[in-house]
Amino acid sequence: MLTVVVYDIADNTSRSNLIKQLQHFGLHRIQKSVFIGYLDLESRLDLSENFELYLSSDNDSVILFPFCESCKDSILLSGDVELPVKDQVFRFI
Numbered sequence: 001m002l003t004v005v006v007y008d009i010a011d012n013t014s015r016s017n018l019i020k021q022l023q024h025f026g027l028h029r030i031q032k033s034v035f036i037g038y039l040d041l042e043s044r045l046d047l048s049e050n051f052e053l054y055l056s057s058d059n060d061s062v063i064l065f066p067f068c069e070s071c072k073d074s075i076l077l078s079g080d081v082e083l084p085v086k087d088q089v090f091r092f093i
Contacts, residue, residue, distance in 0.1 A: 002067040002083065003027070003039045005047075011056035018054040018062065021047065030081050038086050039066075 005022055009015040025047050027037035051062040
C-alpha cells in the first residue's frame with residue numbers, strides 16, 4: 001500500500017535516525033520532511049512501532065498515511081514530484 005510519512009523533529013540526531021529508518025524500509029524522500037513508498041501492513045506496523053523513539057520534544061511529530069489504490073489515484077501532484085512505481089521496493093539491510 002502506498003505509504004506517506006511526514007515528520008517534524010527538531011533534534012538533528014533524532015531526525016537523522018528516523019530518516020535512516022525510513023530509508024531502511026524502502027521509503028524515499030519526495031520533500032524535505034516527507035517520505036513515500038510501498039509498505040505492506042506488517043512493515044507499516046514495524047516502522048511505526050519505533051516512532052516514539054525519534055520524538056525529542058513535545059512539539060515533535062511523525063505521521064504515517066496509508067493510501068488505498070483508489071485513494072492513491074486521487075492524489076494531486078504539482079511541481080517536481082512523482083509517486084513511486086509500485087514494483088520498486090528498496091530495503092537496505
